[in-house]
């Protein structure tokens with residue numbers, strides 16, 4: 001579960017909205033308003049607490065940047081892929 005994923009594993013996960021940046025993945029998303037952005041942040045916070053896995057979040061008016069990595073493993077693990085999918089679902093809804 002906390003094993004580091006290979007580059008191939010990350011490609012195979014097909015996280016099309018995410019960009020690999022060094023040992024992490026980032027998704028930038030623009031919402032319709034600051035409040036809408038904060039609502040997404042709150043939903044992601046719930047998902048993060050539930051998973052006990054926490055993204056770095058950069059908030060700039062209505063644009064959010066989520067960055068995922070597993071600090072304890074020093075890179076990307078399945079936990080990041082799982083949280084990325086949850087974030088994608090929360091943004092879509």
Ligand SMILES: C[C@H](O)[C@H](O)[C@H]1CNC2=NC(N)=NC(=O)C2=N1
Pocket residue numbers: 052053054055068069070071072073
């Ligand atoms: C004790 C607890 O499981 C750890 O501190 C968790 C919490 N959230 C975390 N989040 C992330 N992104 N990486 C971690 O290594 C991590 N560790």
